Amino acid sequence: MKKFGLLVAGGIASVILLSTIGPMVGLLVSLLLLYFIFKQFLKAESTGGKIGLGIIGFIVLMASIHNAPAIIGVVAAYVLYLVYKKWNENKHTKIKEESDPFVNFEKQWNELNKY
Template structure:
């Protein structure tokens, strides 16, 4: 039943990821452009250049805000990563020392054998 749930979650996340590839690429391009515009803005000494780069940066910032569905795509990619990570994970049964009376016996028996 756990594998079915993981398969269902992975399938839904895969469809969402495929449908948001365009906005993800657009967001990536606009963020890279915004980074380079900001770096050039810091280097520029002239007022006209700063005003031009500021306007260009504002336009690219607005373009990146229109790619907000890319955040849903990033979340879907993270869900796919979690499904992949938990697909073959085995359940480990830990023995609680308070519940098992034989743990102390085995420890003491090993100590007696060592003498």
């Protein structure tokens, strides 16, 4: 039953992630543009250049805000990562216990100490 819940959560998260790839790419591009515009704004010495870069930066900032659904896609990617970790958690712990010879010895030692 736990695997079924993880499967459903992973399926929903993957559908949301796939549907928000476009806004995620748009947000990435607009934030990169905004970063380079800001760096040029700090380097500009003329007032006209600063005003022009400020206007362009404002337009790109509005484009970044328009791609806000990309944040939902990032959350979906994180949920998908958590589902992946939980899915493989049981496999790793079982393999670790079976391959470690001292775990069996510790269990037997604890059983002997009970009496």
